[in-house]
Amino acid sequence: MFSKGQLIFAILFFIAFVIVITYTYRRDLKLHKRYYKGTVWVLIAFISFIALIATIKFIFM
Numbered sequence: 296m297f298s299k300g301q302l303i304f305a306i307l308f309f310i311a312f313v314i315v316i317t318y319t320y321r322r323d324l325k326l327h328k329r330y331y332k333g334t335v336w337v338l339i340a341f342i343s344f345i346a347l348i349a350t351i352k353f354i355f356m
Contacts, residue, residue, distance in 0.1 A: 297305075320327075
């Protein structure tokens with residue numbers, strides 16, 4: 296399916312990608328806390344709305 300070289304490249308790419316994303320997130324953490332304050336409540340409301348729709352579907356189905 297994949298050659299040995301392709302698998303090694305994929306694994307190394309994934310490791311490098313995770314390291315870069317983690318570094319970038321840590322560097323921007325102060326900005327995220329400053330500008331995105333209160334977004335957790337939007338996420339909770341969105342998940343609750345989806346759960347409500349799923350519950351209504353299973354009740355009336």
